[in-house]
Structures are given as C-alpha cells and as structure tokens.
Amino acid sequence: MSLTTDNSRTDLGSILPKFREALETYDVPLAESLFQHALRLGPPMEIIEALIVPSLQRIGCAWEDGSIALSQIYLSGRLCERLVENLHIANTGHVNEPPRQAIAVLNDFHLLGKRIVHSMLRASGIALHDYGRVTVEELVDRVFIDKVDILLISTLMLPSALKIRDVRRALDERGTEIRILVGGAPFLFDDSLWHEVGADAMGRNAADAIQITRQWMGERP
Template identity: 35%
Template sequence: MQEQVISDLTQALINLDIDLVKNIFKASLSPNSSEFSGNERILIESQKRIGDLWETGDVALSQVYMAGMLCNDILDEFLPNNFTNQTKKGPIYVVVLEDYHFLGAKMLISILKLSGYNVIDYGIGVSVENLVQYVQRDRCEILMISTLMLHSALKIELLIKKLKDLQLKTRVIVGGAPFNIDPKLWLKVGANATASTASKSIPIVEKFLEEQQ
C-alpha cells in the first residue's frame, strides 16, 4: 500500500502534476495531524527516488529542484501551523549548516513545534563561524543540525571543536542524508546523537531536556 503511494507520488512529482501530488498526499494523511511520521516517510522516500533517478541520468536537476519545491508547498499547506500543543519546552535551536537543502529541517521544525517545543530557527546556509557566534550568544543547550551534503556534515567536527574550546556544553543532534548513509558518522564528527527521521529525534530531545533538569 505504502509502496504504491510512494511510487505514485514520485511519478506525480516528476511530472510536476501539482493537483495529483496534493491528492495523493491528502489521501495518505493521518486523521490525527500530530502523527506526521507516516507521511514523512512517503516524502523522504519519493525525494530519495527522484535523487536516484537524477544520479542515473533519468531526470534533470531542474526536475529534482521542482520536485523539492512542490514538496515545500505540500509542507506549507498540510503541516498545521496553528500549533495548539504549545507547552514551550526548550528552546531547541535548529540550523542547516553550510547547505541549502532545507526540506528536512523544515519538517524537523514543524515536528518539534507539533511536539510542543519552542524552536529557534537559525536558517539555512549558515557558516561554522557564524553558528559558533550564535551558539555562544544564545548559550544554546540543544542544537539540531541538518546537512545533506557530506562536506557540510564533516564541518560539524570543526564546529564541535570550537564549541568545546569555548567550554560551551551544547548538546548537538545531527541528521540528514550523510548520517543515514553512514550510521557511524555522527560519532566521527563528535555529535551527541542522531536520528534517521525528524520524528525519531523527539525522544532524544526529550531525554536531553530531562537530563538538564
């Protein structure tokens, strides 16, 4: 069932058939809007398949780009933005480090907000130097970093070294494709944790916050 949804969505995204994309996504949406994890997998998998088709030369980069933009529209339309479940835990800081792939971070921010966290978004394409300044200024306790390109992911090691040199005790949670491809990469860059999807990171955030109390 989910396989059929993923393959239909992939094809509709490649064809840039916005109405079909929305219909497929809407039909698969859980009636409980706080349970986004099923749809999260559908979006990630269809984007991944389009990326694979690009690698084999079967779709153009422009199609990958437009498929990404359509997913962005879906997230804007379907992720609830009247977050009623606001217990204001946190704050949790989120950034896309030296990278402009923002769909994963966008999902992460929505899911954190849906789970009742106060989220501070440092934005996309942030450099290591700027991020160190922000973390030092805000004394971040929990920082969540998204990177989709390996060279951006590897820069996290330098970032963590700089934070340690400043004796900051920030807990760093990392995620994105490079960490899913190499399950030990989070340890190599010195992060405190990783999760393969945004939803799976929620228990980790919860645990880190509890440990701080």
C-alpha cells in the first residue's frame, strides 16, 4: 500500500487540517485517532512525512504570524514526538561492525526531525551512532573517536546551522576525511546555506537522507 493511489491521497488530504487543529488545540485523543486512521493509508514513514511534517511546519508559520502561542508549538511538538516514538520503527541495521555513520542535533532543542531521519535510516538497514544533542566540541570529539566518515547534522535554528562551519573547520584541522550531510528548517528556507556552512550536501527529508547516505557509503574506497 502506498500514498500513490488517488483514494489514499484524498483521505489524507481530509485528515490533514483536522490533525493540525487537533495539535493546535492539544486534543490528544483526536490527534491519536486521526494518526492511527492515517496509518492505514500508507507506510508509516510516508504518513509521517505527509501528515506530521507539514502540520508542524504550518504551526511554525502560525506562531511566526502571531496567530498561535509558543506553548502550542511546544505541546504539538511533544505530542508528535510521542506518536512517532510509539511506532517502534524496526531496526534492520547491521551492527556487527561499528558504524562509520553518525547523526546529531547541533546545539538546538529541536529533536523530532533527527529522530525521524534516524528511525528511517535504521529501518532501511543503515546503522548509525546517535549522538543526540551535542555542542561543536562534543561532536568533533565523538566523530574522531568513532572514526565516523559520514556525519548527518540536524539543526532548526539558524545560529545552530551557522555553527556547522566550526565543525567543518575543527574536523579539517584534525585531518579527518568526512562528508557532512545537513538538514532542517534553515536549509529549507535558504537553498545555498548548506554550501556556505561547509557541508557536502543537504537533504530536505528522511528519504533524501537515505538516498544520499547510501550513495556515499557506496563510494567509500
């Protein structure tokens, strides 16, 4: 089953505004039941990308234009985190050897995007270290110790995104050969930011993360 059928897209289109409203009003039972209903329309990861991601993005815009309060963003974010957590996405990654890939949130407290990207990579068979939320110094140390050569960084605040330059500089100074893939709101707002901060690529969503990581893993000497 996939969201490519007209029916499932129409159904999801009618769920989306109700789901967003349930988040804004923090109607937990309604949000949960709409999410469960949506899960019957396609694979969980497609539903997350088609329902949760745009809902939270719209809620972010509503906060920006002053029509909702920060507390509503906070509660919506927490509720979505819980919905995603409860899915218990299967880990099909092979962990016989320590992974040479890692993912982290740099500085800021927006963790949901990283969680989704991490879950999807694992579900598609790519094992990786999860460093959680780290500072530049912590990230550079861990990458060096784990001999990571593909680093995924998630940032949702512009100041955090700009800190990726410091990560790149510090890793270059240590002579570490590494490819950096970035993602999150600032990169969605500005198409050339990934390049300016010294990353090797940016991904718009978890599907991009899988495709680019796979490609880079295949290009290893």
